[in-house]
Amino acid sequence: MNWKLICKLDDIPQLGSRVVQRATGGDIAVFRTADDEVFAMHDKCPHKGGPLSQGIVHGRRVTCPLHGWNIGLDDGHAVAPDIGRCDTFKVKVEHGDVYLAV
Amino acid sequence: MSKPRLVLIGNGMAGVRTVEELLKIKPDHYDITIFGAEPHPNYNRILLSPVLAGEMQIKDIILNELDWYAANNITLHTGKEVVRIDRVKRKVIAADGLEVPYDRLLIATGSTPFMLPIPGNDLPGVIGYRDIKDTDEMIATAARHKHAVVIGGGLLGLEAANGLKLRGMDVTVVHLGPWLLERQLDEVAGQMLQKSLEDKGLKFLLSTQTEALIQGESGRVAAVRFKGGMQIPADLVVMAAGIRPNYALAEAAGIYCNRGVVVNDTMQTYDPKIYAVGECVSHRGIAYGLVAPLFEQAKVAANHLAGYGIGRYTGSVTSTKLKVTGIDLFSAGNFMGGEGTEEIVLNDPYGGVYKKLVLKENKLVGGVMYGDTADGPWYFQLLKDQRDIHDIRDSLIFGQSLVGDVGHAGNSKAADMPDSAEVCGCNGVTKGCIVKAIKEKGLFTLDEVKKHTKAASSCGSCAGLVEQILASTIGGAYTPAALDSKPVCGCTDHSHKVVREAIFKEHLTRKEAVFEILNWKTPNGCDKCRPAINYYLISSWPHEAKDDAQSRFINERAHANIQKDGTYSVVPRMWGGLTTPAELRAIADAAEKYNVPTVKVTGGQRIDLLGVKKEDLPAMWADLNAAGMVSGHAYGKSIRTVKTCVGAEHCRFGTQLAMDMGVKLEKMLFDMYAPHKVKLAVSGCPRNCAEAGIKDVGVIGVDSGYELYIGGNGGIKTEVAQFLCKVKSDEEVMEYAGAFLQLYREEGWYLERTCHYLDRVGLDYVKGRILEDEEGRKAYYFRLLDSLKDARDPWQTSREAEPIKQFIPIKLEA
């Protein structure tokens, strides 16, 4: 596994996100919950590709800004009644630094 | 100057509806006089059927109590027939000699039952079925006599027959046609209907022509004789063989009539001072006999009587529903088919279900349903929309829930739904709410339900369901009222009202406190409640509650509108729609520098730069800020624009400095957040080039000052603003408009536009707070100014705030 340091935990607002741009493979959205849990997934809604990083984060979910689908942050699954899945990435926080597995 | 006089002839459903619409958009404009031949205030004629059937009483069906006429300063003459219209002297003359002059006349005389021209048609005991008097007579007769004959197997005849049967009479329906309701049903459905009605004890004589009515010894009717000689006993004969529009009065006055008072698309007769609506009218050769089209006519007529001149009536497609409890039938359009059409038929005689859809060129052109009519309104919508149905053709006959684009699968039987079931997902409206509104506010059409409940006013996918509820409710199947206390969202059981009040009473300034005190079920809410709570906090406690960016929709966080491809649009403010060469140059430079693919002039009189990458936003703002421009808030639940016309500054018609007034208002309201977006307009004279009639606050210059209108809306459903008051000075415009907006900011529910707020609380309430209570008004105005006193350009704030990180992506090296 290839852990990359991406930023400090405090660089991500609580109930907010940051976007990680890659040379290939598309953007990754990194989310922080109210409890300082951090999750990462493709920044691409399974519905019509909306940028999930721009959505409202609540609990362990994010609401896509385009048409309001709710996506589970931990598993990338769309919340019923919608059906779809977004690939997730492993993240860890050590000493206030956030690492992403790519 | 005295007001122009409006006289209405016909105190019935279409005429009074027109007056109501008129009062809504332009109150106090006319001195109104209404003549009604019946001795009652306006009542709901449709519900005479449930009254006859014993399901309702007369007092339940009154639509406008006498108080209503008094409260609106309407002079009402009940029991007084107008016998002549003098178009030269512009006055109407009543049977008792009373003369009333008019400037505008509205004819809404309805129609009368057609009495077959046969011997005996004037005997006692022979009546039509049209009004309260007829209904009373039927009820009285049923108590004393046995045999009833109803002539005519149409909707009216069957409803009369059903009612008389329920009141204990022995009823025979005589019908000339080969099957019942032949104008609404095909033969199969007609026979199924006949069977169900026979099960209820009614008797039928089809393809039978009535020849004479025979007088008995008592002097009243005693029997009916048919062609061929057969004769049956009858103590009561109800003629329901059609209606005849009442246009004799108009015709005698020389107004062009042709089987009805002929009107154009603005409901105007050949005399431009005279309008006509309702069943007495012939529009494009059609006289309608159902209320839905008449109410559409009423709306158009009211708009033209108000002098706005917006809207044309272009005719209606109608659908049919029989109001006999326990019988479900529905038909619309060309259900018989013919040249070039195809039919899809589902026939289940044992289950009592029959459906036939008629298609032409992949479009639905008609249909009949019997037994299971749940999907009727949906089919009707497809028909009206002329939607291409080839993609859903295979499952079309099985109805909406199987086709799949409903979102309410399984709930399609409106009548079976519990009151708590959600009908409109977009606006969170329950069935109970809709039924209550229909009952209490006397609603008839989908549009009215939309307006009063917001159901079906957004995506519209539940419109069919709402129509079913409407049909089953007006059909007499009333259910007890439910409370309107819809929770904000799934995170709580509390309504917007409760949340707002708690924030205010408990002095809550943080969302966490709201969640705790009101026992939120989720740890930090969701995308529905968080923005609402954030708004309530900052509007209740300005300067104290801290705005929570993460509770705002992305547009309000990025101060730009997210587009479908994830890019943003940037709209710099142009105060009152005014700009300068230097600003235009700066916009042009920014557009080139940041490779803006589309530049567009918006409906709000400014320029939109579309397709900007998020990471470019801060730099672009910096450039625009440097040229003196600020955010246009084109993205927010906030003040958007104040549209102006060129006004007295340049225009030869202008009476007031519209541009100047607009700029002042826009500066005053800068950075004002609200429950929903807020748009204003200022026109320099009543020609109203700035279209102030469809704005949240519309200001129209007149010689002596300004007229203020509130609650207009140009959105999904256009809503004409209502007249609030007239004021003299610019300062008063700011004070009154500001006070109204603050009232809305303090009491509106999140995502409720001013028109919805106004619908909820009523114009009178707003007048009470803003016009009649001077101190109160000044206090609202002061609170508005106070909460906006430190307003700052959000571009500058978020550009300078540390961190601007949300705009900057983290680059990952390979």
Ligand SMILES: Cc1cc2nc3c(=O)[nH]c(=O)nc-3n(C[C@H](O)[C@H](O)[C@H](O)COP(=O)(O)OP(=O)(O)OC[C@H]3O[C@@H](n4cnc5c(N)ncnc54)[C@H](O)[C@@H]3O)c2cc1C
């Ligand atoms: C029993 C029954 C059931 C119905 N059911 C339905 C239904 O389910 N759905 C539906 O859509 N429609 C139904 N209708 C039809 C609906 O009621 C009419 O379409 C509607 O009432 C017509 O409105 P109007 O204003 O044109 O006429 P009206 O409501 O008849 O009003 C006209 C008024 O003008 C008065 N008037 C006439 N001439 C003069 C004069 N010279 N001076 C003063 N006053 C005058 C009349 O007395 C009358 O009160 C039903 C009608 C009846 C009778």
Ligand code: HEM
């Ligand atoms: C007869 C004299 C009239 C004159 C001299 C006149 C003049 C103008 C002018 C100068 C504008 C541009 C205003 C601006 O840029 O702010 C305008 C716009 C407009 N006028 Fe008129 N007008 C007249 C009548 C009317 C009438 C009768 C109507 C409507 C029934 C009307 C509807 C409009 C509308 C809707 C706009 C806005 C158009 C837009 O947004 O592009 N005007 N008019």
Ligand code: SF4
């Ligand atoms: S509203 Fe009146 S003042 Fe304004 S541009 Fe139109 S005509 Fe002129």
Ligand code: FES
């Ligand atoms: S793209 Fe995310 S909900 Fe449509």
